[in-house]
Amino acid sequence: MIIDLRSDTVTKPTKAMLDAMMQARVGDDVFREDPTVNTLEERIAKMFGKEKALFFPSGTMANQTALKLHTNPGDQVICDKYAHIYNYESGGASFNSGVSCKLIDGNRGMFSAKQVLESINPDAYYYSKSSLVEIENTTNKGGGACWDYDEILKIRNICDDNKLGFHLDGARIWNALVAKKETTKQYGLVFDTISVCLSKGLGCPVGSVLVGDSGIMENAIRIRKIFGGNMRQAGYLAAAGLYALDYNVDRLIDDHKKAKEIGEELKKLSTIKMVEPIETNIVIFELNDDVNENQFVQRLANENIYIISMGGRKLRMVTHMDYIGSMHEKLIGTLKKL
Ligand SMILES: *Cc1c(COP(=O)(O)O)cnc(C)c1O
Numbered sequence: 001m002i003i004d005l006r007s008d009t010v011t012k013p014t015k016a017m018l019d020a021m022m023q024a025r026v027g028d029d030v031f032r033e034d035p036t037v038n039t040l041e042e043r044i045a046k047m048f049g050k051e052k053a054l055f056f057p058s059g060t061m062a063n064q065t066a067l068k069l070h071t072n073p074g075d076q077v078i079c080d081k082y083a084h085i086y087n088y089e090s091g092g093a094s095f096n097s098g099v100s101c102k103l104i105d106g107n108r109g110m111f112s113a114k115q116v117l118e119s120i121n122p123d124a125y126y127y128s129k130s131s132l133v134e135i136e137n138t139t140n141k142g143g144g145a146c147w148d149y150d151e152i153l154k155i156r157n158i159c160d161d162n163k164l165g166f167h168l169d170g171a172r173i174w175n176a177l178v179a180k181k182e183t184t185k186q187y188g189l190v191f192d193t194i195s196v197c198l199s200k201g202l203g204c205p206v207g208s209v210l211v212g213d214s215g216i217m218e219n220a221i222r223i224r225k226i227f228g229g230n231m232r233q234a235g236y237l238a239a240a241g242l243y244a245l246d247y248n249v250d251r252l253i254d255d256h257k258k259a260k261e262i263g264e265e266l267k268k269l270s271t272i273k274m275v276e277p278i279e280t281n282i283v284i285f286e287l288n289d290d291v292n293e294n295q296f297v298q299r300l301a302n303e304n305i306y307i308i309s310m311g312g313r314k315l316r317m318v319t320h321m322d323y324i325g326s327m328h329e330k331l332i333g334t335l336k337k338l
Helices: 015-022 035-047 059-070 092-097 113-119 149-161 173-180 184-190 220-226 235-247 252-267 293-301 325-337
Strands: 052-056 076-080 100-104 130-136 165-170 193-197 208-212 272-275 282-287 308-311 314-318
Touching: 015 235, 035 052, 035 184, 035 208, 035 235, 052 059, 052 220, 052 235, 059 092, 059 130, 059 165, 059 193, 059 208, 059 220, 092 100, 100 113, 113 149, 130 149, 149 165, 149 184, 165 173, 165 184, 173 184, 173 193, 173 252, 252 272, 252 282, 252 314, 252 325, 293 308, 293 314
Parallel strands: 076 100, 076 130, 130 165, 165 193
Antiparallel strands: 052 208, 193 208, 272 282, 282 314, 308 314
16 A cells, blocks of 8 residues: 655546546547537636636646736746745746746745735836736645635735736645635636646646636637647546546545644654644644654655655645545554654
């Protein structure tokens, strides 16, 4: 039994999901003739109360397309220092869109409306033009933390006052919605564009979707083509997404419960300095100064338990669909023995 907690992207499609994929009706999506892709896009657009949605091969490409839609070269994007678009997209913001990032020193990947206001450059020609605010919900490097919706509303008002776009990296928005009992419509209401992943907690092999209204989304398909993201009979993949929306959203609560239980166990260990608050499916903890990080990771690996380092003596575990009850029992048992 291999217990892989490195990420919620390690899941493999279930038999039922594969069956749904096998039965998909497909066509050439470059001609916009794939009925399953069209259905998925229409469904997700509608869920968020937006006019348009576009299927992407990755969350990175969906985010990078959003940055391109909102900015011109030389502009500045306001985001947290932990932001995925800044840390984990290979410098794509500068490579693809020629923009810089103004990094906010937030808390667990989140910041306040006041900090946004302070980060907007003055309207003078020698400053970079602030054109977009980008946030992540849940935050990845922030340990699966969920934003306070009221703070998001306040940021929306600041964006309106200062003519800034507002993009949500919703790679794990499903986790946030389930944890906070919020709705897709609430999020559609406040953001200009939202990227959502199907390949994280929802368990699909591939796929992300970018949503927005017609105006901002007009060029999305052209940008996707430029980035090389056009696909042909992608309905086989979209079918997995449709299946996941039906069956794999509500169950996320189970991943969250397991993550909290892991956290409780970790807190009892003398080798651990602190466990970050656990709101969803990500557990980030820090080892004591006298504990060797590699040895700690290796000790778990010897038991077929895999976790990853986040740098700075922090380690991460992520619960997911394929982390089943028997694995959870074994992990908890192993932690008790550490
Ligand atoms: C995983 C992730 C993405 C997208 O990653 P891909 O691997 O390109 O699908 C974007 N943002 C966040 C916060 C993520 O965790």
